[in-house]
Amino acid sequence: MSQWIYFFDLWGTAVFALTGALAAGHHRMDPFGVLVLAGVTAVGGGSIRDLLMGSTPVFWLQDTNYILAILITVALTLLLLRSNNNRNAPWFILPVADAFGLALFTIIGTEKALLLGLDEISAVIMGVVTGIGGGILRDVICRQVPMVLRTEIYATACMIGAICYVLFLSAGFDQKTTMFIAMSTALFIRLAAIRWRLSLPAFDLSLKSS
Secondary structure: OOHHHHHHHHHHHHHHHHHHHHHHHHOOOOHHHHHHHHHHHHHHHHHHHHHHHOOOOOHHHHOOHHHHHHHHHHHHHHHHOOOHHHOOOHHHHHHHHHHHHHHHHHHHHHHHHHHOOOOHHHHHHHHHHHHHHHHHHHHHHOOOOOHHHOOEOOHHHHHHHHHHHHHHHHOOOOHHHHHHHHHHHHHHHHHHHHHHOOEOOOOOOOOOOO
């Protein structure tokens, strides 16, 4: 993994750790609960990806910088957002931070799958797993229906971003340009869905009263 991708991977870990810490605050968890939820959100998707691909030990056990990124993020979150004046701030930050982490992790997961020799379709799947896995675990722990299973455009943004990555790479674009285009595509779709409340149609089989 090149240095600049590694830097972005650590940054994405911190971003997803932030979303987990903010979710823990919303559910009034203690500091240990904040740390657990932040860690699960930050490395959950990548851990599932590595286990599925047989790349073990999983990435954060091989490089403790990921653990340090989570610890620092949790510490800063607890310190900076603990006052009453900032109580409402996280819920403006959370969906945007989550969108950045989603786009970033999707493309990094896709790239790692390609480096390990998986075909393009499998790489797209691994990219989606990397992007949404941590969020699914976070929502399950918080006893919520995972965002990816609701009508919000979430996994769809991952999938389109990952597809863009493999297509542009196959077309001969260099890695940096390809990553920028794919990440920007996934991020734009997710932010647009948040801004204009775009969603997919629900599959509703509930009985309706006459």
